[in-house]
Amino acid sequence: MSHKMLARKTDWNEVQLPPEIAGRYSNIDYFEVVLTHKGRLLLAPVPPERKQQRVKEEIRELGIEEDDIRAAARALLAQR
Secondary structure, three states: OOOOOOOEEOOOOOEEOOHHHHHHHOOOOEEEEEEOOOOOEEEEEEOHHHHHHHHHHHHHHOOOOHHHHHHHHHHHHHOO
C-alpha cells in the first residue's frame, strides 16, 4: 500500500508527518532516517525497546566513550 502525501519541514528543521501517517505510529517517538542515493528520505519506526540501543550505537559511532560521558557529567555537576 503506497500513499503519496506532503510532509512539511518547519523553520526548526522538524518534519511534520501528515496526521493520517502520524496516527499509525502513536507509540513511536523516533524514526531512523536513511538518505538514498537517489536523494529520497526513508523513515523507519524505532520501537521503544530498541531506542536505547540505537542511541548507544550512535554515541559509539561518534567515538564517544563511557569515560567521556562520566567526565562531562562531573564537569557539569561541578559548575553548580
